Amino acid sequence: MVKIIVVDDEEYIRQGLAKLIQRAGKQYEVIGTFASGAELLGQLAMLEPDLIITDIKMPRMTGLELIERLRTLRPDVHIAILSGFSDFKFAQEALRFHVLDYLLKPVDQDELDRLLHMVESGIKEKRRKSEGALEERVRFLLTEHAPVLSEPYVQQVTKELNELPLFRSHCALMLVHAEPVLQKDDLDGLRTYWEHECRVWEWDQARYLVLLSIGSGEHAGRMKELSNIMMRHLAAYRRVRIAASGMFSGAEHLAEEGRRVEKAFYEAWFAEGKQVFMLPFDPPIHEKPPYPVLLLSREWYQALELSDTDRAVEELARWVQELKVRKYPWPQLQESCTHVLGQIREKRGLGASAALEREEPVPHLYGEWAAFAASFRQMAREELAQLKEARKGNQVIHKVKSYIQEHYTKELELSELANLVYLTPSYLSKLFKTETGETITDYIISVRIEQAKLTLRRAQGLKTYEVGEMVGYADPVYFNKVFKKVTGMTPKEYRERAR
Incomplete structure (x- = not known):
């Protein structure tokens, strides 16, 4: 909501401009109309305007004099002026007071809309930057830091936070987590239930931190009431966990209350139930638990x-x-x-x-x-x-390999090996390939050829076909073919090289 004040000594202009502002949109609110600058200054302390629109020419206190006073009292407020064509030189003079814009009488709706939109955009950008700075400062105080190195900065950050309206009264922290992952929009609606200031930030790993301003006259039970409202608001979630700190006054207590709300949150997360709310407590002192x-x-x-x-x-x-x-x-x-x-x-x-x-x-x-x-x-x-299952497979493979190494001279059938380990031939074949990276047939060949190579080196008097028969190959032509495929040479060539 953009809050606006109108100052003009002519009532019909004040009322007319207020109606035009209402037509511009619900986000614009006229919080006061005043017939003179003195009248506005008398009530300014009770008002928080975003924009002041003032006439230039008024009796007793001119618009320029009012603007000069406002720049001392409210240096950040947006100011626009009303003027006629004959007052243009006054409008130019007002620019040195950083007036945002001026509107010519009679006020055109489109020109007014443009001004209001410009003010609204500026306010949003300023609030966005302010929110970012606020979150950064709060996060710094709630995060572990080196006290010796950063103590002056801690004091500066604490001082800056304590100057904000949010910390002028009592505060409280809340950590909120839900399953499935909570959406920030669900918590932003909290502002409609809470009459004081509050901020909602994504904190860490699907948790949200809520910083609440609490009236000094309110009691700690107010947090319990708020949690009940939030539980109903988040009823669609399968699991909701909310933890709240105690009420505290001053940003210097943020770190301590942050640790307390963290402990309370973990108590809530470990607790049973669909929805759990946990207030801080002082747990018994234990030694640091082992890893x-x-x-x-x-x-x-x-x-x-x-x-x-x-x-x-x-x-x-x-x-x-x-x-x-x-x-x-x-x-x-x-x-x-x-x-x-x-x-x-x-x-x-x-x-x-x-x-x-x-x-x-x-x-x-x-x-x-x-x-x-x-x-x-x-x-x-x-x-x-x-x-x-993997180790069971390893045992099966070991048994099959041992059997092959002992009976490689025989004609080995896949069905025979499968019966040995009580598996089907197809399953054994697949398991052997998975575990060893080669087929059973390739393994049998490798065992036979390794034994043939050993015999060719040691038994020089044996014919190569006799060696083939000894390792399970009755056909010398087939033996020569398999041996060359594996080693890249014939049995005779291998023996000659071995010499």
Whole structure:
């Protein structure tokens, strides 16, 4: 809303201009009309105008004299002047007082609309910059910084914030999170429920910070009332978590209350229920908790090594419960749970690049601890099952390879090898290719040729066809063909080079 004051000694001009302003749009509001500059100055302390439109020629105090006084009292207010053609030289003189524009009498609606739009755009831009500066200062005080190096800046920022209307009375902070991810527009509507100033900023990882100005006569229960309003406003979300700080006065308390609202938020996120609101509390003093991964038991590592899925799942469930009891913040939860999944994947021989392509547990995407914990446990179960299956496949492949190495001189059939490990021929063929990168036939050939090469080097008295028969090739022509394909030379050439 753009708030406007009209000053003119002629009533019909004042009233006429006020009506034209009303026609320009609902975003423009005339908050006062005055017959003289002295009358306006007498009530200016109680008014917060964005634009003052004043006549140039008025008795007792001219428009120029009023503008000069206004520039001392309200240096940032926009000023426009009313003038006739004969008053143009006065209008030119007014420009030295940084008057925004002038309107010729009688006022044209289009010219007025242009002026009002210009003022509105300027106000929006100024507020945008002001909002950015306010958020930057608040974020600085709520974020960890080096007190020794930045203490003078901290004091300067605190002083600047305390000069703002938002901090002249009591304040409170709120952290809001919802599932699915909350939209800022949903919280911007809060301004319609709150009669005092408030600001809403995207804070971190789908959370929003709300800074509220609270009347000095209001009680702490007002925050609870506001939370109930917000809960109803956000009823469409599956999970809502809201935490509020205590009431405080002065920006110098921002950092302390920021830490308190952060603790209250994590209490709310770990709590059960669709909608949770948490006020600050003073938790018992504990030693700094160990890093979450250090809480993994020896039994977990043993179960992981043995691919004992059931036992591993049980140990992870105990570990996850310990995470809940200690209420670790999101960054540590995400890092430690990702680390555990990485441990499982390493046992499967997956590289770092493969691990990065997989889904990771991200706490801020979940509206509550229970949903996050359930999702992580499911991810772990799936990874453990794949590890167990992979190791089972490795055992099968090892058994098949051992059998081939012992019976390579025989005519080996795929069905015979499949019966050995209780699998179908097609499944064994696919599994062998997946695990080793080569077919069973290629592996048999490689074993036979390696043995043939060894025999050719050691048994110089044997004929090459005799060597072929010894490694499973009764047809000497076929033996020569396969040997040359693998080694690039015939058996005879290989023997001569070996000498």
